[in-house]
Amino acid sequence: MNGATVRELHLMEDFEAVSLLYADIWGSEPGDSPISGEIMRALSHAGNYVAGAYEGGRLVGASVAFLGEPIGTSLHSHITGAVMGHGVGLALKMHQRQWALARRLTRITWTYDPLIRRNAYFNLVKLGARPEEYLTSFYGAMDDAINGGDESDRVLAAWYLTEPTPSPLEVTELPTGAAHRVLNREGRPEIAKTDAETVLVDLPDDIEALRRTDPGAARAWRLAVRETLGDLLTEGARVVGLHERRRYVIQRTASHP
Template identity: 60%
Template sequence: MSGLTVRELHDLPDLEAVDSLFSRIWGAGPGGSPMGVEQMRALSHAGNYVAGAYADGRLVGATVAFFAAPVGQALHSHVTGALPGHAAGLALKRHQRAWALDRGLSRITWTYDPLVRRNAHFNLTKLGARPVEYLTGFYGPMDDAINGGDDTDRALCSWELSDPAVVAAAASAPLPVTVPDGAVTALAARDGLPVTGRLDAPALLVEVPPDIEALRRTDPGAAKAWRLALREVLGGLLATGATVTGFDDRTSYVVVRDTTP
């Protein structure tokens, strides 16, 4: 992240640059950015968080967040976008964490597509956040370059800012992932399609496809099958109180069920 500068943004020219960056990343036409200039201007003016990451003076990433419930404790990070090759996403999250701690907040939440491997690895392994809820069709239909018309199921992440694991991750290294002895496969990839296994074991591995975004373009039927399978398996496990403890080998969620009678 050397050479990167992250700063809060308030002025219209800066916010217009963020809008253009978001439109480029999401592949949207004019007015199709996931967060418009007017909304960013209002949020920033009201004391919420809008920040950009710059490499050699060029905007390469940005994020927008707003205060959330519980009041005085949480920030919700609504949208973050970054160009590849700059580690801007990590720099933005570390800046966002410091900003929240300076204001006495203890938690940041956000949503992400749980089918996207790189996002799961980033959120769970690099940051130490944890999915706490599965949200079905959360944003409704979104036909941009990233979502490709797929159902917008999302995992709600909770980032407990003072948790020792989060503090360690923020300082330097990715978190080690421990797979409990006897863990069984609850969802696996076979010939590109999802195959459901056992769901009753104390520890489970829930695999996601290597590149769901490419799969949406090349085989929409397979992409849909993965969406429905993950909704049933991971969504069902979270709904019954299971805990996601990590993301193993950049392929699979590690999930632990409470088997106490």
């Protein structure tokens, strides 16, 4: 993990350092961090998960999670932030996994923005998590450097810890007959109707840059993926993988041809 050391945090000074790190990552003012040191202190004291990743004694990432339902089986990872390009996010997730297994938990859930390609790749391919639910504007509009005022649609991903080795959801060859519901047409989404059993939903090349340079196009992507991926998951379809790091591969169930 490139020398990153991950440990649980218990001191107020550590929680305050995490809050400042999160503010820097999300581009918000120090007093408007995504989570305060006081909340982390309370969660940790109540037996939940708060951990930091360090390189050379410097805080480079952190993760906050709390126990969820079904009680005694599930941990919900609320927020994880890390310096990019250091393998810190993976180190945090593996530490979180071991923490959960030591408490006989069987799954970890978290939400992620389905439009951010690197997050989709990390969750589905690097970790083998399964997208289970589409959550429309889960946190409302979020006006920070990452979300840019966009509505906070999220996908709930589940990581099943009882699998000896989670299967990465990377698709190298598309099934015969796979068809697009959303196609990336010169940077904008194009929605098509299809009755194909395997459905493809393209993603924008860089939604975070698009939110800064072309908010209208970013909004079009949000609505297109909400209408397609969101509806398919609601119908019971399953995301079976990611193809070329740029499109979801979705399998319809037999009851939804």
